[in-house]
Amino acid sequence: MKTTILAIAGILLASVSYAEDSVQYWMKIKATDKYERSLVAATGVTIETVREDFVVALGNESEKKALDELGILEVSFPMTAEMDFPARDSAYHNYDEMTKKLQDLMAIHSNIASMQSIGKTYEGRDIWAVRISGQLAQADQLPAVVFMGGHHAREHLSIELPIFYVEYLLTEYAKGNPRIQSLVNSRDIHIIPMVNPDGAEYDIASGSYRSWRKNRARNSGNSFGVDLNRNYGFGWGGQGASSNPNSDTFRGPMAFSEPETKAIKKYVEDHQNITILLSFHTFSQLILYPFGHVYDDIPVVRDRQVHEVMAKKMATWNGYTPEKSSDLYLAAGDTTDWSYGEHKIISFTFELDPGDSGWGSGGFYPGAEIIPSVQQKNLEPVLYLIDYADNPYRALDAERGPIFKP
Template identity: 25%
Template sequence: MSSPYTSTLGFAAAALALLESGGVSRAPAEEPPAASPPRLRFDRFYTYDEATRALQALEKAHPRFLSLRSIGKSVEGRDLWLMTVANPATGPEERKAAMYIDANIHGNEVQGTEVCLYTIQHLVEGYERLPRVRELVDERVFYILPMVNPDGRAHWFEGPNTRHSSRSGKKPVDDDGDGLFDEDGLDDIDGDGEVLDMWIRDPHGTHKRSPDDPRLLVRVKPGEAGELVYLGPEGIDNDGDGRINEDGPGGYDMNRNWPADWQPQPHQHGAGDYPLSLPETRAIAELILAHPNIAGVQAYHNAGGLILRGPGDDALGEYPDPDVRVYDALGQTGEFVLPFYRYSVLWRDLYRVHGGFINWTYDELGIFSFTNELWNTGQYGARGREGLGGFDAESPERLRWDDLLELEHQFVELKPARHPLYGEVLLGGFRKTAGRTPPLFLLEELCHRNAMFTLYHAYEMPRVAFRSVEVERLAGEVSAVTVTLENSRSIPSRSAMAAR
């Protein structure tokens, strides 16, 4: 398989070819020698099946610290993989503070899965070499669920998609209320393997070619003649109802399906039929409820370069002061580790959310929780916070980076195609791997910095120990015992929200 998601160097899809050992690929059946365990590469994205094999290979190579299990099945029957990273020799899981990490709840927001894989690999490989990693593996537990929405991921890689589509899981929904389910999604009308932007020529059009870069289209000024009109993403009217792409696969948002200020339609678009109505969200909720040792939560999304916390709606009020101080300390360190990211509050800096995942884990369970929106164009230039770019802008600068750093890999110039309804249309624009996901040469850096922020969060989870026990004999058989408990880390043993 050769696809635009893989490195331009190319790679073979056989199971353990994903894993390198001294640059030599291994046959799938071969036992990796203990001396040189396999390594995952982070200049590529992993499909659902590839990520599954990578997790299995990691577990096989590091049985001392890793255990992989499926906590449930997706709508289409794919496993929800959970990797536990812990050292059983230093005590049982339930007596250690745990960090829960997940990614890819939105099927198209793929690179968080690679961050999870990177985190697992870093923890097991660093154990002997790095005292901080050894301490984390010995004293903490990591529950890592790299693919919350396996169906969305699988469809995003395999099906006709833009960078924004396949966000939903794949339970059929009748989006347009016509009695049919998922009957009119995107289409790759010219068979080039991409779903691009679709334009039609029109002398009264709303857009024209940019004077800065003629490949780029810009909106015309009032009164100015245009050349083109935007028709939407590539697709046809599959069900003959006069509309295009109005009922694609799925049609809900798993990150609005959690039991925290959950609101039904139309208060919250994509909420699902009721809280935790989906097999994926329910399985994860049951997992988290069954592990009260979870003391930190990190969810990876894309994009924008944000380190987000709740609340999801200002109507709920700000979080308790002591917790805000903890969040601020963690978030500001996050901005230092991720200089292209901004520490932000969901409702204020992004949008209002009802029924969001981290809103459930913090607002209801009292666990300090972050969502990182991975990648923005700041990582191209690293020019400091004031220069933070968007992630979806089609600017001349964005195109120039693409030209020079990726050799025009991500951009497709407008080309004519035949449309059954519109006649000749023009297709072009950025591929689905541009905009929300980083260029592959920056993926490993993205993985490393985000993983390190989350390991820092895990390190700062409460670590409670007896500092001293003093016995003072008062009289006869009566003694006073003074026990001092110490939490040596910055996160309290119970958040102010949990105390509520």
């Protein structure tokens, strides 16, 4: 069955029109297992909700036509501002607001925190990274963890969590919270709240949400944007990432073609002490771990086990479902496949709340009222990852104590 689906997917991709597709469609599509979901993903749509016998996806006209020709499209209709684009929520941080907040926090807590631009986007915006440690001058000698958000423009909630955790760590340290002081004094914590500033700003620039996903690179054929979470190098170009520049999952002309993913690559590789990585996304309430580009498990048994055990432990706090990424569907070129596959960093993706799509009360735009509860339910997982950065394998019963060596 797997071979058949991959063959169909190849034919399907070859048949997708490269014409400009400006209208986005909401689609309910028949799919009963990871192989059928991978077939759906191979068209270039973005799967947003997974259920036992169907998925909900967003896609353009040519992708909708391809699914209809396969006979698996059950319901579809064009999306409009009245349906899924609520008015801007002022509690969310736009780029300038985020930048100022981080700068203000750095000024107050300069003894344990610094902020730097790790690169510039296509439109010239800085990609900001915050570094927190009680031993900033010697931080490279400490075990490190990196958190990031905002790979996808419309996933604004994924930006709010990293901003909150910067503020929480700094203010709780200043208050004398013994747990936070112990963690900060013994760790090197990196937080990159908004990987895709251009896309995030474009999504809100009109005063109504645009449901934009990609960055703002100018492609051939007068189309825009690369899916940054399909542009990483490990497994790049495989199934679940589109070669169509009009697709929401367009992988780019080559791995690491984009300034944003180049910046993340260089930053991670410049900090060899990083042992754990977490990338925040929305939505679906999932804890995902490698691999996403193949159905195979991580071949190193202990590495597979530590991902599974840590994911299950974090799920006890946030209530999310832990699973291997490709158990949903294949998606090639994502962040965590690269960070683990290339650098053996223990890596997770959190698909945050809500658990489902919905007009005005779910999906990518659930409203500002959801922010505090999602920040709080994921606080313990974040602190857990910071704690275990000295030796993630402590999560396994067979390992005790730190093993980090700078």
